[in-house]
Amino acid sequence: MDKKILIVEDDPNISNIIKMNLTLVHYQTVQVYDGLAALEGIEREKFDLIILDVMIPKLDGFSLMEQIRPKNIPVIFLTAKSAVFDKVNGLKLGADDYMVKPFDGIELLARIETVLRRYGKDESEISIDDVRVFPDKRLTTLKGEPVELTPKEFDLLVVLIVNKNIALSREQFLDKVWGIDYYGDTRTVDVHIKSLRKKLRLQDRIKTIFKIGYRLEV
Amino acid sequence: MKFWLKIFTFSIIIFILVFNATSFIVIQRNHGKLLNREIDNALSQNKNIHSSVDAIVPIVLIYDSDEYEEKVLANIAKGFVGKVGDQGVYMTITNDKGKAVYNNTDFEMPIDLNESEQVKEDEIKYILRDVDKRTILFTSNLVKINQKNYTFTYIKDITSVYKEHADQYMFYLKVNIIACSTYMLLMFVVSKRLTIPIYRLNRTAKFIAAGAFAERAESGSKDEIGVLASNFNVMASVVEDKIKDLERLNREKQLFIDNFTHELKTPLTSIIGYANILRTGKINSSQLLEGLNVILSEGKRLESLSFKLMDLIQLERSEFPLKELDFCDILAEIMPALEMKAREQQLTINLHCENACLRLEKDLIKALIFNFVDNSIKASSKNQSITIRAARQGQNYVLEIEDEGGGIESEHLDRIFEPFYMTDKARSRRNNGAGLGLSICQRIASLHNADINVRSELDRGTTFIVTFKPGGTSP
Structure with a gap:
């Protein structure tokens, strides 16, 4: 079942972008535009995560945070202020992470993923066509048969799945899979992608996006 | 050294010096007078003796006997010493051979007294000598009887004069101690009292230096410190x-x-976010259109924000020359633009203008009117009207821009001139509002020495009132 995320953001454009980003990777979203509506929403429905702007009308993010803390729902703060005070304040109140505007959609997805995993809410099993991926066991099967993947190939597959329907550049893949300190050629990515396509028969799913990079389309 | 201690110490030093000098002079003068009186007394006594002796010389001459002579002299001496009756009065009479004819002294005659015995006839000499613990006045004169010289020495014990002198010193010492301690006590209190305001001032200065800027000193007295x-x-x-x-x-x-x-x-978050997702995401055509629309409108908003901001910065920095201009001419110039803008929203603008020459900067006044009218247009609904009135009111010239819109809630009224303050964010954003228009108006007004007031009633409308005061020069 897809995860349900509450977006509390007063600017409709930003709210829509977040929604678009989350929808692409198959999260369900609910949008509210002020603090009180957020509170009502939380009472009414169960959410797996809340993305919360600090400066929202009627009830500000920090006050809202204090009220919803007992529910133990993971929260990621969005803030236009990069003041250290806000970060400290936000994290102290129990926010799991924060992002300063303007933020990068990919980065937001990565943080959502991290926070959900910390709460044990990430999926234990992902299937694409005949491929099934078990992130906990680091196991991949094709039509029920285990497939031998190198550790880097497996990591690359997970990054593709997390950012499904969004294209990442070769540099972004290098960063996320090989780490920021890796000075290898971007062709390393091409080699691994080629190998993944072949081993898992995902030629149609892993698309090459001209002048950008690769995208897993689901 | 502390100030009170300075006052204290110096005044006490001066007091002691003056008091003691005065005491010394007084005591010395008294003593001198007393001594002189004693000496005068002794000398006149001696003269008396001399004249008594002179009186009996003829008789003595008749007898012409040394023995008799000496007896007579001794009798005279006895008579005088007895007559004076005081204790401490003595007399010696010696003849020219150094033999004492009469001597009732109870002490050893000082040896150096002999020098004074070389007195000449009809001459009286006096000398003071300390004998044992006494001070004694010797007065001597020479009397010639029967070709023989007799030295008459009248002696007086004046120890009491010196004792008195010493007593006075003792007395003054006591007075001195009492006076000085009293004075010190008083001066201590006085100098402390005098310097208390300084200390208070000092303490206040310290408080202020430490950041308590509301602290004030007591300024009770009318003296220099009070001032x-x-x-x-x-x-x-x-x-x-x-x-x-x-x-x-x-x-x-x-x-x-x-x-x-x-x-x-x-807006940057929206633009970057949409641009990125359009670039990388697997999206359909309606999502593409949505994204492009947002990028366009947010870009326009940024543009409008940057223009407004530049206006505001320009206003902060530049000096604007004001010229004598007719207010109605300026209004007439921008009316077409305003009316066009109003027509778009199906609004009408009414104009009532009383001609008056004011010191103005044309472009700024246009911007001011434009911003206010723009504000009114945004606040109005279809088929409403906006009224612009400009007329003299007494000394002032008053511009009013009135709309029939929703009005402003009183909680917002105080803050609408703050930069970026918007009463309704969503609506302002739709109109590309940045919340800077009224800040710009206020700045322009202050450059023209004009005040802005707002009158607003919910659901009735809002009136902005700009009052140009006479002598409208920039502050």
Whole structure:
């Protein structure tokens, strides 16, 4: 079942972008535009995560945070202020992470993923066509048969799945899979992608996006 | 050395010097007088003796007997010493061979007294000598009887004069101690009292230096220190006001920066976010259109924000020459543009203008009117009208821009001139509003020495009133 995320953001454009980003990777979203509506929403429905702007009308993010803390729902703060005070304040109140505007959609997805995993809410099993991926066991099967993947190939597959329907550049893949300190050629990515396509028969799913990079389309 | 201690010490040193010098002079003078009187007395006594002896010389001459002579002289001496009757009065009579004819002294005659015995006839000499513990006055004269010289020495014990002298010194010493201690006590109190206001002033200065700018000194007295304290207070209030101004300015600047950051980051987040997702995401055509629309409108908002901001910065920095212009001419110039803008929203604009020449900067006044009317248009609904009135009111010239819109809630009224303040964010954003229009108006008004007031009633409308005061020069 897809995860349900509450977006509390007063600017409709930003709210829509977040929604678009989350929808692409198959999260369900609910949008509210002020603090009180957020509170009502939380009472009414169960959410797996809340993305919360600090400066929202009627009830500000920090006050809202204090009220919803007992529910133990993971929260990621969005803030236009990069003041250290806000970060400290936000994290102290129990926010799991924060992002300063303007933020990068990919980065937001990565943080959502991290926070959900910390709460044990990430999926234990992902299937694409005949491929099934078990992130906990680091196991991949094709039509029920285990497939031998190198550790880097497996990591690359997970990054593709997390950012499904969004294209990442070769540099972004290098960063996320090989780490920021890796000075290898971007062709390393091409080699691994080629190998993944072949081993898992995902030629149609892993698309090459001209002048950008690769995208897993689901 | 502390100030009170200086006052205290120096006044006491001066007091002791003056008091003791005076005492010394008085005592010495008294003593001198007393001594002189004693000496005069002794000398006149001696003269008396001399004249008594002179009186009996003829008789003595008749007898011409040394023995008789000496007896007579001794009798005279006895008579005098007895007659004076005082204790401590003595007499010696010696003949020219050094033999004492009469001597009733109870002490050894000092040897050096002999020098004074070389007195000439009809001459009286006196000398003071300390004998044992006494001070004794010797007066001598020479009397010639029967070709024989007799030295008459009248002696008086004047120890009491010196004792008196010493007593006086003792007395003055006591007085001195009492007077000095009393004086010290008084001076201590006085100098402390005198310096208390200084200490208070000092303490206040320290408080102020430590940041308590509201602290004030007591300025009770009318003396120099009191004047200093009140001047100090005047200074402190000026400093406090300045600091408050600076703090307020700083707060405003910080608020401006915070708001500006927010206003800048929100559209940027949308633009960057949509651009990125359009570039990388697997999206359909309606999502593409949505994204492009947002990028366009947010870009326009940023453009409008940057223009407004440039206006505001320009207004802060530049000096504008004001010229004598007719207000109605300026209004007439921008009316077509305003009416066009109003027609788009199906609004009408009514204009009533009374001609008057004011010192104005044309472009700024246009911007002011434009911003106000733009504001009114945004607040109005279809088929309503906006009224612009400009007329003299007494000394002032007053511009009113009235709309029939929704009005402004009183909680917002105080803040609408703050940069980036918007009563309805969503609506302002739709109209590309940045929340800077009224800040710009206020700045323009202050450059023209004009005040802005707002009258607003919910659901009835809002009126902005700009009052140009006479002598409208920039402050």
